[in-house]
Amino acid sequence: MKVKFAVVALALSGLLFACNKDGYKKSDSGLLYKIYTDNKGEKIKEGDFVKVNLIYKTDSDSVLLNTYKMGRPYELIIQKSMFKGDMMDAFKMLCKDDSASFKILADSIFSPKFGMQKMPPFIKAGSYLTFVIKIVDVKTKVAMDAEATKAVDKFVTDSKLAFNKTASGLRYLVTTPAAAGTPVKLGDTVKVHYTGKLLDGTKFDSSEGRAPFELPVQKGVVIDGWVEALQLLKKGEKATVVIPAKLAYGEMGNGPIPPNSPLVFDLEIVDVKPATAAPVSAAK
Template sequence: MRKNLVIMAVAALAFASCKSGFKQADGGLLYSFRTDKSGATIKEGDFVSADLVLKNEADSVMGSTYDMGRPAPLIYQKPQRKGDITAIFPLLSEGDSVTIKVNIDSMFKKGQPKPPGFKGKYLIYEIKVQKVIAKGNTTDPVFQKHISDYFAALKEAAQKKEPVAINKFIADKKLQMTKTASGIQYQITKPGSGPNIQNGDTAVLNYTGRLLDGKVFDSSNPEDAKKVKGYDPRRKYAPIKVKVGAGQVIQGWEQGLLLLNKGSKAVFVIPSELAYGEQGIGNGVIPAFAPLTFDIEIVNVIKTDPNAPKAPQPTLPPAR
């Protein structure tokens, strides 16, 4: 009877292991392939571009390259410590996707607190290998050209998607937009009064900035600001002052504010090249190549005083 119980326990354990689909690697990493493509596996010195999503066991996303708008690149090197997720890379090839579970206790020294809000025993990484370029010397011009060509292709693909996304947003919202020569699209939803803002004027304004999917990333409006992931209750949410033409804001604002006057309200759709471009901003707050939309209200316009004393010009040293 006891022997039968042992056999049943072993069988149940094997079944559970098979069901979970996770294997154990050096350093205690647990991994499971979601997609396993054929092809050469990653070797030391290879260029690797991969998308990564970091979650906890409650399935809450803690970070994602998808939010940043582009995969993470690296030249693969053997990990220097046990439990590093890159230890799995030599098992992967281009197109593979894998889930990796890392015991949180192995990542922090004894007594060191876990990240705020962390739930569960494991950090979970979902990785998809987008591109592998066979190893070469980092100064090898051929190797470098292959990498450069790859990034150029990513950029071109992102730029092609942008106008499609903008047009869909405008159509879905049924906006009646006017397009400037530089590519800003705007609709004045409430006319103002007085002359338009000019370079040198100070615009006092309220704003809410969104991605085209509707996600609020910043606002001067307290109610809209509460929708921001990084909402700070200590911040004073109130109209801001922008000296137009002084380089304090993105080019989309520098140009767009010149279309408005006191009391006016408008919707702007700004292409990424006039916003945060290829770099984006923050940890995925604004992804790379992200067009943005803003609701703008001009509360006041402080006109430039033509009689104000000009700042002294620096004296240049004499030519030698």
């Protein structure tokens, strides 16, 4: 499952084509910008995870998005600039706690180049959209990985349970062994009952009250942590697994799962259907 960026995310990749107006300066890359708070910290870099409060409005000051009213900042990973002067360049001018505004030509935001929908009728061609932003937090990928690892270590220590640890950092504990059960192998089809939780115990999904989840054990079907965890188990076994964020939904999260979240799953292997062996070619 992949997270889709909202309209705002696509807008943040738009080009700016205008000359200075309303006191805005123009950068070497063509950005129209106005810095309100300029701190001396390390500037944002490609690959950094950023939390930003954002007000997104039209030339007539009609507000299209306000994260302050939503009660939570917008979250994104800084990508490689698609074009000279796009908003990824804008973020790289700032650091934590900085605030600024940027003007973007509406025509560029709703350009087919970005796979965007047709420009809404309430936005005029040739007008500008303004993004007023406040950088709430900035974390490098290394820092985020270290933070997530520390959280998993604390969870395991606090549980006082003898979790096993794999080379990838996944933790697992078989709570109901089944010595004679069929081992799960890559390519097998399994039926699984599961409950998924965050480290703080918040449940985000479960098969409770439903038929078990049936799936092939292969990459791309489920998160990598599941592919690894299932192969550690046998039919009839129950286990608790703690999956590092990098083997789950990573820096972007997914729906109710926040970015950079390790996940805890209680799993029960209900059935295992071995993969069908490829037919042997007839001798010529």
